[in-house]
Amino acid sequence: MAVQKWMKTKFPGVRYREHHTRMHGRQKDRYYTITYKLNGKTKTEAIGWASEGVKPADVSDQLNQLKRNHREKTGYKTLAEKRELAMAAERKVQDDQRLAQKRKMTLADVWEQQYFPQAQNNKAEKSWKREESLFRIWIAPLLGEVVFSEIGVKDLEKLKAVMAKKGASLRSIEYALAVVRQMFNVMISYDLHKGDNPVSRVKKPKEDNRRTRFLTKDEAEKLLESAKERNVVLHRMMLLSLYTGLRAGEILKLTWEDVDFANKMLSIRDTKSGKNRHVYMTKLLFSELKLQQDVRCDSDERLVFIGRFGGPMNEVSRLFKELVDDLGLNEDIEDSRQRVVFHTLRHTFASWLVQRGTPLYTVAALMGHSTIAMTERYAHLAPDGLRQAVAVLED
Structure with a gap:
C-alpha cells in the first residue's frame, strides 16, 4: 500500500491526507492536521477526519487561536494542552457534583452505605448488633434524615437530652455518641468528609458502671x-x-x-x-x-x-x-x-x-x-x- 502524501489547503498551516479506501460522500475521507512554530521548533498536531465533522476553515480558526495565544502569552499553547484543560475542567465539574451529592447524604445514608457494612466485616457480631440497635432505636429517629455534613454539636446535644428524658442509661447515651463518632471517623478515613468530627466537641456523659456487688x-x-x-x-x-x-x-x-x-x-x-x-x-x-x-x-x-x-x-x-x-x-x-x-x-x-x-x-x-x-x-x-x-x- 502506497503511503498517502500530505496535501496543502488554502489555509496556511492546515494540511490533510486522503484515506485510500475510506470515503466521505463522493470524496475520499480526509484527515486534517495543523503545523506551527512553538519555541523555535516546528510542531504538528492532529485534528481529525472530515467524516467526523472537521472542516478546513474550523481547523484554521483553531490554528489562529493558538498563534494568538503564543503572541499574547495567554491560554493554552498546544491543542493537547487545551484537551488536558478541558478534561481537568470536566473532572472538576464531576468532583463538584460528587461533593454536592455527599453533602446531601443523610446520616441514615452514611449508616447504610458506608458505616454498617464495614462494621459487620470488622467487628464482633455482639458489637455490631449492639450498634445497630442503638442506631435504630435512638439515633435514626432523631438524626437519620439530617444531612451528614451538617450535623453539629447542637444535634448531638439534642440526642443526649432526648435519650436521657426517655430513660436511657448514661452508658447507652455514651455508646450512641461513640457510634456517631465512629461514623464520622470512617467517612474521614474514606476521604468522604472534609470537616472535623463534631462528637469530639460534645461533653460525654460519665458514670461509674462498674459492678460493685460481691458475695458473702x-x-x-x-x-x-x-x-x-x-x-x-x-x-x-x-x-x-x-x-x-x-x-x-x-x-x-x-x-x-x-x-x-x-x-x-x-x-x-x-x-x-x-x-x-x-x-x-x-x-x-x-x-x-x-x-x-x-x-x-x-x-x-x-x-x-x-x-x-x-x-x-x-x-x-x-x-x-x-x-x-x-x-x-x-x-x-x-x-x-x-x-x-x-x-x-x-x-x-x-x-x-x-x-x-x-x-x-x-x-x-x-x-x-x-x-x-x-x-x-x-x-x-x-x-x-x-x-x-x-x-x-x-x-
Whole structure:
C-alpha cells in the first residue's frame, strides 16, 4: 500500500491526507492536521477526519487561536494542552457534583452505605448488633434524615437530652455518641468528609458502671452447693472464677495445655488486657479439675470445658441465673451494678483478697488488670489496713 502524501489547503498551516479506501460522500475521507512554530521548533498536531465533522476553515480558526495565544502569552499553547484543560475542567465539574451529592447524604445514608457494612466485616457480631440497635432505636429517629455534613454539636446535644428524658442509661447515651463518632471517623478515613468530627466537641456523659456487688461467704457457699447439685460442670466453672478471678471468656477458652497440675498453676493466654498471666489453684480447685480431667480422658478435645454436643461453649450456662433467682440474691435489686451475675464471682475473688490484707498490686496481677486504677475500686474494703498505715504516725 502506497503511503498517502500530505496535501496543502488554502489555509496556511492546515494540511490533510486522503484515506485510500475510506470515503466521505463522493470524496475520499480526509484527515486534517495543523503545523506551527512553538519555541523555535516546528510542531504538528492532529485534528481529525472530515467524516467526523472537521472542516478546513474550523481547523484554521483553531490554528489562529493558538498563534494568538503564543503572541499574547495567554491560554493554552498546544491543542493537547487545551484537551488536558478541558478534561481537568470536566473532572472538576464531576468532583463538584460528587461533593454536592455527599453533602446531601443523610446520616441514615452514611449508616447504610458506608458505616454498617464495614462494621459487620470488622467487628464482633455482639458489637455490631449492639450498634445497630442503638442506631435504630435512638439515633435514626432523631438524626437519620439530617444531612451528614451538617450535623453539629447542637444535634448531638439534642440526642443526649432526648435519650436521657426517655430513660436511657448514661452508658447507652455514651455508646450512641461513640457510634456517631465512629461514623464520622470512617467517612474521614474514606476521604468522604472534609470537616472535623463534631462528637469530639460534645461533653460525654460519665458514670461509674462498674459492678460493685460481691458475695458473702454464706452466699457463695449456698450458690456453689446449689450448682453442684444441678450441674457439676457449671459448679467447676464457678469455682474457677471464685478462686482464681478468671473471666467467663477466659474459662471457656482454657485448655488442658494451660493446666499445670505439677505446680498447681493455670496459664491464662490471649486475655482482655492483652497480657498473659498465671494464676494458682487452691486444693479444692485442684481436685475438681482432676475430676474434670477424668471425665474428659477419652476425648480428644483440648478444651477443659466443652459443650453438650462437643466443641467449645459460647457462654456460661443459663442455669447460673436460675440458681441466683432461686436463692433470691437479686430480689428487689434494681441497680444493675448490684445484681449478681457470673462476673460477680470474679469481683468476689478480688474483694475477699483485699479484705484479708492482700496488697492491691498483687490483686491487680492476679486479676490481669492493665492498670492499678482498675483495682483501686476494692481499696475501701481494707479499712483496717489504711487505719494501721496512719497509726504509725502515732509513734
